[in-house]
Amino acid sequence: MPPTASPAVAQDADLARERPSRPGARAVVLGCSLLLIALVAASLLVGSGSIGIAETIDALLGRGSGDTTTELLIREYRVPRTVLALLVGAALGLAGAVMQALTRNPLADPGLLGVNAGAYAAVAFGAAFLGVNGTDRQVWLALAGAAATAVLVYTVGTGGRGSHGAAKLVLTGVAVGAVLSGLAFAVTLIDPETFDRVRFWQVGSLQGRQWDTVLAILPFVGAGTLLALALPRSLNSLALGDDAAASLGTRVVTTRLTGLLAVTLLCGAATAAAGPISFLGLLVAHGVRAVVGPDLRRILPASLLAAPVLFLAADILGRVLVPAELPVGVVTAFLGAPLLIALTRRRPGGAR
Amino acid sequence: MNTTERIWPARTRLLRLPWPDAWARVDLRVAAVSALLALVALAVCLWSLTIGELAIAPSEVLAALAGDADEGVTRVVREWRLPRALIGLLGGAALGASGAIFQSLTRNPLGSPDIIGFNAGAYTGTLLAALLIGGSELGTTAGALLGGIGTGLLVYVLAFRHGVQGYRLIVVGVGVSALLTSLNSYLLVNLRREDAIAAATWGAGSFNDVGWSEVWPVLIAAALLLPAGLVLTGRMRLLELGDDAARALGVPVERTRLAMLLVGIGLTAVVTAVAGPIAFVALVAPQLAMRLTRAGGVRLLPAAAMGALLLTCGDLIARTVIAPSQLPVGVVTVCLGGAYLVWLLWSSSRRGTA
Numbered sequence: 280m281p282p283t284a285s286p287a288v289a290q291d292a293d294l295a296r297e298r299p300s301r302p303g304a305r306a307v308v309l310g311c312s313l314l315l316i317a318l319v320a321a322s323l324l325v326g327s328g329s330i331g332i333a334e335t336i337d338a339l340l341g342r343g344s345g346d347t348t349t350e351l352l353i354r355e356y357r358v359p360r361t362v363l364a365l366l367v368g369a370a371l372g373l374a375g376a377v378m379q380a381l382t383r384n385p386l387a388d389p390g391l392l393g394v395n396a397g398a399y400a401a402v403a404f405g406a407a408f409l410g411v412n413g414t415d416r417q418v419w420l421a422l423a424g425a426a427a428t429a430v431l432v433y434t435v436g437t438g439g440r441g442s443h444g445a446a447k448l449v450l451t452g453v454a455v456g457a458v459l460s461g462l463a464f465a466v467t468l469i470d471p472e473t474f475d476r477v478r479f480w481q482v483g484s485l486q487g488r489q490w491d492t493v494l495a496i497l498p499f500v501g502a503g504t505l506l507a508l509a510l511p512r513s514l515n516s517l518a519l520g521d522d523a524a525a526s527l528g529t530r531v532v533t534t535r536l537t538g539l540l541a542v543t544l545l546c547g548a549a550t551a552a553a554g555p556i557s558f559l560g561l562l563v564a565h566g567v568r569a570v571v572g573p574d575l576r577r578i579l580p581a582s583l584l585a586a587p588v589l590f591l592a593a594d595i596l597g598r599v600l601v602p603a604e605l606p607v608g609v610v611t612a613f614l615g616a617p618l619l620i621a622l623t624r625r626r627p628g629g630a631r
Numbered sequence: 632m633n634t635t636e637r638i639w640p641a642r643t644r645l646l647r648l649p650w651p652d653a654w655a656r657v658d659l660r661v662a663a664v665s666a667l668l669a670l671v672a673l674a675v676c677l678w679s680l681t682i683g684e685l686a687i688a689p690s691e692v693l694a695a696l697a698g699d700a701d702e703g704v705t706r707v708v709r710e711w712r713l714p715r716a717l718i719g720l721l722g723g724a725a726l727g728a729s730g731a732i733f734q735s736l737t738r739n740p741l742g743s744p745d746i747i748g749f750n751a752g753a754y755t756g757t758l759l760a761a762l763l764i765g766g767s768e769l770g771t772t773a774g775a776l777l778g779g780i781g782t783g784l785l786v787y788v789l790a791f792r793h794g795v796q797g798y799r800l801i802v803v804g805v806g807v808s809a810l811l812t813s814l815n816s817y818l819l820v821n822l823r824r825e826d827a828i829a830a831a832t833w834g835a836g837s838f839n840d841v842g843w844s845e846v847w848p849v850l851i852a853a854a855l856l857l858p859a860g861l862v863l864t865g866r867m868r869l870l871e872l873g874d875d876a877a878r879a880l881g882v883p884v885e886r887t888r889l890a891m892l893l894v895g896i897g898l899t900a901v902v903t904a905v906a907g908p909i910a911f912v913a914l915v916a917p918q919l920a921m922r923l924t925r926a927g928g929v930r931l932l933p934a935a936a937m938g939a940l941l942l943t944c945g946d947l948i949a950r951t952v953i954a955p956s957q958l959p960v961g962v963v964t965v966c967l968g969g970a971y972l973v974w975l976l977w978s979s980s981r982r983g984t985a
Binding site: 386390391431435436449450451453454455457458460461462464465467468471474475478479481482483557558603605606608609612613615616617619620623624 | 739741745746789790792799801802803805806807808809810812813814816817819820821824827828831832834835910958959961962965966969970972973976977
């Protein structure tokens with residue numbers, strides 16, 4: 280298929296129009312957009328508290344009934360929380376898709392591969408030894424942790440000529456993630472204050488996040504998204520193998536490094552804001568690939584649209600499922616782990 | 632990674648065991664290494680009795696063990712330090728043996744109980760017990776046992792499809808483990824801070840409050856399950872040749888595998904129940920032992936001896952490194968074992984094997 284369109288979100292719809300052979304892409308864009316609008320509305324209207332819908336709409340439009348608490352709650356908590364869900368969801372979904380392409384591995388997921396654990400460990404160390412709090416300063420730590428872990432896992436997990444490439448990468452990620460989580464855990468145990476702060480962040484939740492968190496991660500998510508969306512064509516040729524990609528004129532090393540940088544920016548920012556969240560990338564990338572096919576020029580933009588849908592839905596689900604709120608990280612884990620298990624059962628030979 | 636190049640090493644003796652249809656081939660080098668490791672572990676264990684806030688001379692320790700020292704010293708040695716040292720020895724042996732069984736099953740060093748979700752499951756059980764009935768001794772132990780064994784069986788059932796393959800078991804275990812870990816962090820948020828810290832300390836694996844009441848269950852489990860594991864080793868090694876080969880040699884494959892799984896889970900679960908999930912001992916001990924014995928495969932006995940040595944040393948470090956306060960022993964094993972694990976993966980990627 281000759282590449283004609285430059286990769287950008289807005290042009291994904293045009294792409295679909297050019298090739299009616301795959302109606303999936305158009306359906307994804309349309310369906311996700313509609314769902315997203317519906318979910319944003321739901322997210323603004325539904326909370327774990329008991330504020331009436333009419334009241335909420337009034338507060339949003341600034342026609343406050345004089346009840347400042349309600350207005351404050353809606354404007355300072357519910358609106359930023361919704362925006363943050365969109366940002367974090369998009370970041371993790373896109374990172375998952377890029378990671379699966381980079382590693383040529385359908386099981387790759389930033390959470391499974393330990394990148395989120397690296398970010399978490401860095402934040403925990405920062406909280407314990409440097410007294411770092413607040414998302415704006417946590418972001419830098421999380422980025423450093425994510426970067427170091429991504430490079431380590433990638434180097435160790437893709438080395439060698441083993442036939443179990445896919446499984447080995449996942450296992451390396453799990454091993455490194457386990458070590459880092461264990462260390463971070465130990466550090467937080469030394470000091471009850473740190474433990475208390477970190478345990479609420481560690482679950483992976485959007486509860487109580489405000490505008491400052493959104494603003495803190497916005498530049499990083501933006502940069503990571505731009506980098507990722509510049510990559511699909513190179514990543515497409517990488518899927519053929521390094522040698523074939525090089526002979527097609529793709530700069531293999533540059534592509535890999537750019538991809539890793541994008542994953543690091545996206546995961547680090549998302550983890551700093553919402554805590555370590557697993558499986559979102561895995562879920563989204565698989566769902567999207569099943570619908571739009573293997574072409575990354577469609578997968579990346581579609582993931583960017585589909586991931587926030589899923590993440591926001593998981594967040595809303597967590598709000599209404601139990602009275603005290605189920606953190607969104609728990610919801611995504613409960614959705615994603617069964618998928619991982621189903622995938623390994625489906626193919627003979629498991630995750631090879 | 633650990634291909635069984637030589638299934639039957641040259642220097643073996645055949646031992647007939649006192650029940651029908653059971654024999655043991657004893658590899659002399661393996662036996663010697665196991666004995667040596669066990670002796671070193673015992674020596675470290677005795678030495679650890681002399682170390683602590685109150686330094687006690689070795690001669691006095693021996694006197695206290697025999698009951699001839701003054702009352703205070705006797706209490707410190709017999710009631711406080713001895714149970715802890717014994718848990719280190721027995722628990723380490725149980726974990727090492729359990730790791731050997733799982734690594735043989737999955738033919739992969741990462742097929743260890745701590746990677747494939749049993750620890751996470753035991754922790755879930757404990758947290759649930761703490762939430763539902765408050766953090767009592769009995770609740771913690773029962774919760775850990777039920778959680779660990781339940782998770783093990785769940786992983787086995789989910790991985791079962793026309794038999795169980797090593798890799799599938801690992802990846803399914805990893806998935807279940809991730810799910811439970813996420814659930815654990817959520818349960819931890821719902822506890823009061825004091826309870827949460829207590830649960831989290833247990834979750835890191837700690838010997839800080841073990842006494843004689845914790846030693847007995849581990850002793851009984853080790854006495855029952857280690858021999859059972861030894862009886863299975865012959866079939867275990869045939870299974871490593873692959874299911875078809877094992878069947879051709881008359882091994883009932885799935886039945887043997889289930890029996891091994893039960894023994895392995897039992898050994899891990901009982902240690903986890905008394906001391907919390909202690910990471911990486913089960914993973915590292917069989918691998919180190921394999922390299923020392925040059926046996927070309929993981930073996931139960933040296934792995935058990937190595938586990939005892941590792942956990943005894945680990946506990947000694949945990950007690951002394953930031954004295955007077957103590958680290959959870961699990962933190963020490965995570966650091967040391969984790970570093971070794973990453974190195975193992977790294978070196979295997981350098982060699983070009985998977």
